[in-house]
Amino acid sequence: MITSGIAADKQQQKxxxxxxxxxxxxxxxxxxxxxxDPDIAPHVIGL
Incomplete structure (x- = not known):
């Protein structure tokens, strides 16, 4: 798993x-x- 470069606690992040x-x-x-991702448009999740 590749995590972001910035984290206070890498183990907790994972x-x-x-x-x-x-x-x-x-x-x-x-x-x-x-x-x-800026290409993901806001949307409503209908249940």
Whole structure:
């Protein structure tokens, strides 16, 4: 896993990203958003 260059605690950063990945694999997960991509348009997630 490649993490960002800036973090107060690299181990905690990796643990947080691993948790997000684990949650995103759950079939009940509608969408997993964790980015700063300017090409991603704001949108509503309807349930």
């Amino acid at each position: 643990a947080s990203l691993a948790w997000i990945r684990q949650q995103s694999l759950d079939p009940r997960c509608v969408e997993s958003l964790a980015n700063h």
